[in-house]
Amino acid sequence: MRARPIRSQIYLPxxxxxxxxxxxxxxxxxxxxxxxIPFLFNMKLMRFPLEIWTxxxxxxxxxxxxxxVRIGRRPFWxxxxxxxxxTPSRHRHALPTDQKERPWLLPxx
Numbered sequence: 001m002r003a004r005p006i007r008s009q010i011y012l013p014x015x016x017x018x019x020x021x022x023x024x025x026x027x028x029x030x031x032x033x034x035x036x037i038p039f040l041f042n043m044k045l046m047r048f049p050l051e052i053w054t055x056x057x058x059x060x061x062x063x064x065x066x067x068x069v070r071i072g073r074r075p076f077w078x079x080x081x082x083x084x085x086x087t088p089s090r091h092r093h094a095l096p097t098d099q100k101e102r103p104w105l106l107p108x109x
Contacts, residue, residue, distance in 0.1 A: 018067040027062045034058030 013020040019027060035058070037043075038051040045053070069078045 017063055018071065019063055020066075020070065023066045023070075027059065027066065030062040031055055031059045 013022065015021075016024075035051045035055040038049070038054050043050040
């Protein structure tokens with residue numbers, strides 16, 4: 001067989017369970033937080049340690065959230081949405097949902 005050129009995929013993000021390698025630090029932080037808070041306050045549900053359930057729910061919830069944010073959307077979609085919601089309309093470009101305040105214009109009748 002003839003040798004064919006192979007494009008290196010070294011710059012593509014590593015994806016596990018649908019979460020990129022850059023987002024795993026947030027998943028681990030949320031999971032540890034969901035484990036440590038019930039552990040520190042000795043919370044129990046029917047004499048069963050609550051941190052076991054909250055740890056699993058936090059892990060599944062954060063993986064599902066990052067899958068929702070990443071799959072089918074452009075890169076940095078969430079960051080752009082947060083900036084658009086927090087930045088006033090006078091400090092950024094106009095969005096289709098911005099209200100046009102033009103009191104000198106009358107609406108079409």
